[in-house]
Amino acid sequence: MKLSIQKCSNYNPENLEMALERLIQPFGSFSGILKDRRKVLIKPNLLSAKSPEKAVTTHPSIVEWFVRGFQKIGASVYLGDSPPIGIGRIEEYWKKTGMSDVVEKTGAKFLYFEKETSRMHRIASGKLQTDISLLDMAFDKDVLILNLAKLKSHNLTVITGAVKNFFGLVPGLQKPKLHKIFPDSFDFGKLIAQIAQLFPNSFTVIDGITGMDGDGPAGGNPINTCVLLASEHPLAADLAFCKIIGTSPESLPIISESLKLNPHVTLEKIEISGNSLSEVKYSGFNLPKAPLFLKIPKPLFKLVQKLIKPKPRICQSKCIKCRACINICPAHAISLNDSSDTVKLNYSKCIACFCCTEVCPKNAIDIHIGSLLNLLKFLRALLRRY
Secondary structure, three states, rough: EEEEEEEOOOOOOOHHHHHHHHHHHHHHHHHHOOOOOOEEEEOOOHOOOOOOOHHOOOOHHHHHHHHHHHHHOEEEEEEEEOOOOOEEEEEHHHHOHHHHHHHHHHHOOOOOOOHHHHHEEEEEEEEEEEEEEHHHHHOOEEEEEEEEEEEEEEEOOEOOOOOHHHHHHOOHHHHHHHHOOOOOOHHHHHHHHHHHHOOOHHHHHHHEEEEEEEEOOOOOEEEOOOOEEEEOHHHHHHHHHHHHHHHOHHHHHHHHHHHHOOOOOOOOEEEEEEEOOOHHOOOOOOOOOOHHHOHHHHHHHHHHHHOOOOOEEEOOOOOOOHHHHHHOOOOOOOOOOOOOOOEEOOOOOOOOHHHHHHOOOOOEEEEOOOOOHHHHHHHHHHHHHH
16 A cells, blocks of 8 residues: 655645646556546535635645546546535535636536435444435446545544545535434544445545644634645545644544554555655644543543533624524524524534534634633643643
């Protein structure tokens, strides 16, 4: 198994193209990645309708480079995602993220997953199980899934990278419903790991030139992580992600569950090309506030959850009453109070999935953590310093 690492400081065409060429060279470039398949489904991270410099989505320059490269060797290229749309239309996502320009320039076919054929699949996580529909095209043996992920933090799963990006193959509003069925972050992590496991016909690239830390995946801080990662296995790329930011993969809901399904995938057994992990290490990556409670034993957590459990908090001065959070909330915990013209959150219903933070166009929802969790955060920062 191979992992390719390339330092790249910006998205300027000359720098980017050179870095991407070096990135995929160990895999035999485009023909080596495509093998004998004839179609490519490019799956970027298009979480929110935000411009590329916000670091919420995969950069369009990377998407365009891969589209053109596969087209040159005769492949039919399709481009699609299924973001959690709270308001507006999918066309707004494509325009603001720069993907509309990519489609217009290259002629790649845009896929709206909600309108494509899907197939049902049974997923079990712990004692919970459910049937979910997944994009049918993704199971086609003649299709390569190019998994173009983004290097970011995540309020529920700590990080979102390669394995998490496969969740976008679940069309429509199933995703928030699945948050309600699997509210525990590790049960949710097992769900995501199992979905990714269904698609061995994939190749992963993580866009980490500009990443995101803090309260991601939509409202965090853009940071210059200056790295590109590529591998035949999404978990290999995510393990490198963890090493670069200095966090333990075993502590992360999705990565730990994926490791259980793929015990053969370890950094020690991976052939690394390009830059070394030490050369691209990023110091000072700020993890999101909310997942600190994952480190607390469950029996203790139940006793002190009011002091510990993080919850979304609405900043009324930023809120534009667009109803995106109301529409996306799987627990129906958010409502608009007509008399006061304010958006209200019912914390007795809230499951802390943070879907509302992902769809808010104005970043008007932040994460509020209890006093005890604030203390833990302070102590962690203190330990890191000394």
